Amino acid sequence: MWQKSLSPQNLNDDEKLALKKAPSLRFRFIVSGVIVICVIAGIAINLIFDYSRQLADLSYDRLLRSALLQMDENIALIDNQVSVDIPWSAFATLAQADEDRVFYKVESLEQGFITGYDNLDSQPPKQPVLDQMQFYNQSYSGESVRFAWLERHLTNPESAQTVRIILGQTRLSREKMASSITQRAVEVVVLIALVAIALIMIGSHLVLRPLHRIEWALEERVKGDLTPITINTPKETHHLKVAINHFMARLQKNLEQLENYTADAAHQLRTPLASLKALAENARDNTSPEKQHLALENIVRQCDYLSQTVTLLLNQAVVSHRLQTHRLEPMDLLVPITASCREHAVPALHQGVRLSYECSLQEAWVLGDGFSIQQMMQNLIENAVRYSGHQKQQQTDVIVRVEELSKTYRIQVIDYGDGIAEEEKERVFERFYRARYDIAGSGVGLSMVKDILDHHHAHIEILDTQPKGTTFQVDIDKLSFFRGRI
């Protein structure tokens, strides 16, 4: 019945140790179930003890009452004296409790002791009421005795007396009856408790079986299989299955991204390396020192470019990692925007581009990741600068503008370059798509922008700048509840 989900051979030593230390869900379930059942059974048995005693008393008190009434019937006033003639049948009634001793006393409040046991002085626990029979337990002659007690008036025309009858019977038959009732009832209770415990054990096994099935399904998979689990499981474990499937999907995506990244990196590094090699060969084969010097200059420039590319790749890796691992937090959008503007103002000027920042807001709170936003802005600005400053002799502008709309913040990066053809606008966010190969670029910057924006649930649009050029327009949701909190 007790199925281990995994045979211990499949576990390494650490896992075995952990398994040994780990608390068992099933054990807890069974233990708590058994405790509850034991407590209930204990209460039930306790009640049965009381009840069976009451029941035995009820039955035997009837005998006692009947015997006492028969005695009472044979008490009369004769010549103003109380006379008692105990009928044989009264004690035949008591003899039904065959092993029990009998004690009795009849006395008159006026005349004193009449018959029975002279030293039997028993007072009922309750205030005596005339003509009302009382039953109570009291110790007498070294044994616990059940007494019936009755006081009543005897009257005839000349006189009146109060007569008191006490009739007692030891409790042997009562205890015997009570214990036989109790024994049977306790047997039943214990049986029920055992059945309940067995059901709990079987139930715990059945309840945990779907978990084991999920376990087996995962354990039996071939390496690298991250497809969703398809086995049928009950509602209770459905969420677990879905969670595992989601987790595996994320893992799959991460793996894919890693693969993409590796491919990107290889792609990005191959071209500059090839041109480096060509330049180096050129330098080696050239005999003239001037040409060699020129080739070496080219090699240095190419190295700079390679270094930039590696930085970009690193940033992309960091961004991708952050997007996977960091939660979005409330942040001021203006901080990364101003930072990237500040960073690019001087390099842009070197390329003949005047970068300006237009914003009338003091702060702009959104839910996001600062580093990723900054990377996005850098890419957008670099992109704008690169495409507007290309082969232009006169100075041009790139404007970064932030506006507040009703539900969103709008960021615009405006350049006055050549613009992007309508049919290309759809493709610029594709990986390695480069609109123009005469302009240096990696082809991954905008796809990274798109990734970041998707992650922030933001929207990007490419518009045409008038008279010419391109405007990248990003709409990002405001942090709505944050404002409410202020």
Next chain:
Amino acid sequence: MKAWLTIIMCFGLSLAWAESPTVWFGKKNASRVLVINSALDLTSFEPILQDFVAQYPDVRVAYRDVNTLELYYLTIEEQSSPVASLAISSAMDLHFKLVNDGYARTYQSSLTDNLPQDFKWRDQLFAFSLEPIVMLVNKDAFPGPLPEDRQSLLQTIRQHGQAMTKRIGTYDIRQSGVGYLLASQDARQADLTWGRLLEAFGSHDVQTYCCTHNIIDDVADGKLVLGYNLLGSYASQRAKDDDRLKMILPKDFTLMLMRAALIPKNAPNPQDAGLFIDFLLSDRAQKMMQEQGLLFPIHPDVKNTDDPFVVSAPGPTGIIELDQQLLVGRDYAKQQRFIRNWEIAFEIQREE
């Protein structure tokens, strides 16, 4: 009344001690001594005691013959340090009352466990014989046909008043515990007949005795023509050897009486007392009672129907039950009234 009974008791006690000294059975150098207080005539009991000490040579038995009523008061008086470890009586009611009032101790063995529930109470009181209560007549001296039952006895008394006067013997119920028990049971079984008998006995000057064997002696001698309510075992024993005597089981109803034993609460030697009870209940002793004509065993061997120690009553039998009803007969008020009525019936006649 109570005080009066106590005086009787003290008087009787000293008398008993004077009259019946202790009889010893067994070897003098036996390591253990079992003292038995018993209301059983030694003639019926001696062979059983002899056999017991023969089987258990370590035990020496001291046997003290005590009247049933004396035995009752003696047991109460000696309750804290009794001399005897076993009390045997035919007065079932007094023995029952001793157990009810807490003067006995519990004993249990395989033999007592096998004893039917009707023959024991609380594992403290054990009956070992069941005998009929009979009339014993002197065939030669009895006037008219021998009586079959109480009615025909009454008729004979009426018809032969002169011949019956002073010639019927029965127990003095004030002195004999078993006598009182039998009289009260008679009254219970047939109240009307008892009334008439009492009246007839009183008007014909019935002789009263303390003990069975005195009545039997006088019946045998012809001093009495009839003994009423006698213990069957003694009557049967004597009738067997004496042609003049005839034992009659009344046809209207025959009372059946048990003899019972108990171990007093603080008995000095309860182990051997238990041993003796086991011996009395054993097949060997029960068989001995029947075969040697000593007592009526509880379960007689009924193969031999001519055996005088197998009860073959002509009419119904009324077994005096060993239960709480016995206490009613010994109820203080009832007992007082019963004895007073008995005295009135007898004394009125004496005055005349």
